[in-house]
Amino acid sequence: MSQPGVMDETVKSRAGLALNDDFLRKAVKFTTERLRNGKKAASEEHGNWEEWRERGRQIRLHTIAHLDYYLNEFVNNARANGVHIHFADTSAEAASIALDIAAHKQATSVVKSKSMVSEEVHLNHVLESAGIEAIETDLGEYIIQLAGEAPSHIVIPAIHKNRYQIAELLSKEAGEVLEPDTTVLAGFVRKKLREKFLEADIGLTGCNFAIAETGSMVLFENEGNARMVSTVPKTQITLMGMERIIPSWADLEVMATLLPRSATGQKLTMYMSGITGPRRSADADGPDEMHIIIVDNGRSLQLGDPEFQELLNCIRCGACLNACPVYRHIGGHAYGGIYSGPIGAVLTPALNGNIEEWNDIASASSLCGACYEACPVKIPLHDMLVYLRRRKVEDGHGNKLETMGMKGFAAVAANSKRFALAIRLGQIGQKAVVRNNGISLKLGPLKGWNTYRVAPSLAKKSFRQQWNSLDQELNQQQHTAMDTSVRERMQQIVRDRGEGGSKHGK
Numbered sequence: 001m002s003q004p005g006v007m008d009e010t011v012k013s014r015a016g017l018a019l020n021d022d023f024l025r026k027a028v029k030f031t032t033e034r035l036r037n038g039k040k041a042a043s044e045e046h047g048n049w050e051e052w053r054e055r056g057r058q059i060r061l062h063t064i065a066h067l068d069y070y071l072n073e074f075v076n077n078a079r080a081n082g083v084h085i086h087f088a089d090t091s092a093e094a095a096s097i098a099l100d101i102a103a104h105k106q107a108t109s110v111v112k113s114k115s116m117v118s119e120e121v122h123l124n125h126v127l128e129s130a131g132i133e134a135i136e137t138d139l140g141e142y143i144i145q146l147a148g149e150a151p152s153h154i155v156i157p158a159i160h161k162n163r164y165q166i167a168e169l170l171s172k173e174a175g176e177v178l179e180p181d182t183t184v185l186a187g188f189v190r191k192k193l194r195e196k197f198l199e200a201d202i203g204l205t206g207c208n209f210a211i212a213e214t215g216s217m218v219l220f221e222n223e224g225n226a227r228m229v230s231t232v233p234k235t236q237i238t239l240m241g242m243e244r245i246i247p248s249w250a251d252l253e254v255m256a257t258l259l260p261r262s263a264t265g266q267k268l269t270m271y272m273s274g275i276t277g278p279r280r281s282a283d284a285d286g287p288d289e290m291h292i293i294i295v296d297n298g299r300s301l302q303l304g305d306p307e308f309q310e311l312l313n314c315i316r317c318g319a320c321l322n323a324c325p326v327y328r329h330i331g332g333h334a335y336g337g338i339y340s341g342p343i344g345a346v347l348t349p350a351l352n353g354n355i356e357e358w359n360d361i362a363s364a365s366s367l368c369g370a371c372y373e374a375c376p377v378k379i380p381l382h383d384m385l386v387y388l389r390r391r392k393v394e395d396g397h398g399n400k401l402e403t404m405g406m407k408g409f410a411a412v413a414a415n416s417k418r419f420a421l422a423i424r425l426g427q428i429g430q431k432a433v434v435r436n437n438g439i440s441l442k443l444g445p446l447k448g449w450n451t452y453r454v455a456p457s458l459a460k461k462s463f464r465q466q467w468n469s470l471d472q473e474l475n476q477q478q479h480t481a482m483d484t485s486v487r488e489r490m491q492q493i494v495r496d497r498g499e500g501g502s503k504h505g506k
């Protein structure tokens with residue numbers, strides 16, 4: 001699942017590299033902001049967005065709860081349409097089925113439209129090892145294929161590259177210097193890929209949704225390359241995760257409303273193709289032979305798991321990546337797996353079933369919940385990240401210093417006298433380092449935080465100290481009725497505390 005060499009490092013060291021890469025940071029920030037603003041505008045313009053999210057969530061919950069039934073219905077209908085269905089338990093099995101089909105067809109080249117499952121199963125590597133040329137035809141995928149990299153975003157694979165870097169890559173391929181102009185660059189790729197579409201023996205696609213009631217599969221795209229891949233070559237292979245199913249075309253209406261708006265802020269992508277089997281005699285085009293490989297590769301581990309089952313609801317829109325303050329700073333490669341951002345931080349260990357191996361990526365989150373707010377099917381990723389962190393500590397993989405610190409904090413916070421003493425000592429101790437009501441000391445455990453922001457200092461007088469001194473004042477006045485000015489001051493303290501608390505939580 002990891003990129004070669006990447007797992008030798010930690011998330012922290014990879015994030016450090018990303019933070020020092022100004023090009024990457026600017027490119028990721030620019031595009032994620034554009035996508036986030038687009039999604040916000042599109043969902044506001046649509047109206048009733050929360051109701052549509054809830055409808056989408058209900059469709060996904062229902063489908064996954066009855067996945068065996070709908071998968072069976074899909075498979076029966078697809079077979080009746082003339083599609084060859086294959087099941088793959090593992091990534092190796094999926095790649096080997098695709099390779100067998102290619103060998104049977106004596107294929108020498110495969111054109112591919114965007115498919116995260118094919119990344120999961122390392123299909124390009126497997127095909128190329130067998131001497132079969134695999135060509136990515138999605139522009140972003142083509143760019144990162146030339147760069148020898150993995151995608152750094154589910155929807156925008158080359159999000160971390162700017163046009164100057166892309167011009168350099170494409171110039172090498174063209175054998176001449178291409179201007180860093182998007183029209184020139186796209187024009188070169190279009191011409192190059194047209195030849196590849198015409199030559200290819202096999203077209204390979206992913207699958208956004210598989211419709212159980214008719215055995216059809218649906219693709220959303222903007223470049224028209226998936227339509228070329230699924231119509232020009234004589235043989236088509238589709239790789240689909242086993243959870244891609246939805247029951248009916250009526251359900252697709254809801255998903256087609258949620259997916260493009262959440263992914264790119266579009267009402268609908270430029271192309272939406274529904275494919276129901278290979279070419280029929282009256283059809284003008286389309287493949288003569290069609291195969292669908294239904295891939296498990298760890299998905300069934302999530303079925304019935306109370307912590308992770310909702311991951312199967314994911315429609316791979318990427319909105320959680322665009323909303324995540326951590327992803328927006330470090331991009332996708334820092335996560336170390338095929339999937340990145342909040343969904344990747346949970347999906348990668350869940351797909352692997354090996355939480356220990358990936359136990360540091362759950363730390364790449366501020367737990368702010370922005371991923372949940374952005375998710376069109378309301379997957380509680382922040383709860384799953386907390387669960388992963390808890391598992392890490394319970395399994396003895398926690399940071400020893402942090403574990404000791406939390407134990408110490410629990411011992412202090414559980415006893416009011418110790419807590420008051422600790423606050424007092426803190427107030428005295430911080431005097432040497434507080435500037436303008438904040439601590440910006442770049443030393444010890446505060447170094448990471450204080451490199452980019454100022455840590456809040458303890459209030460000169462804590463809530464308890466203020467409350468106790470007013471209480472004493474009141475007792476000294478020895479009135480039976482509470483003095484109005486003291487009462488007002490006590491109420492003000494409570495109000496201040498409430499406002500301070502809500503500001504902090506925003």
Ligand code: SF4
Pocket residue numbers: 154313314315316317318319320321343371374375376377378379381
């Ligand atoms: S978790 Fe939600 S927001 Fe993230 S990719 Fe999946 S569906 Fe989209």
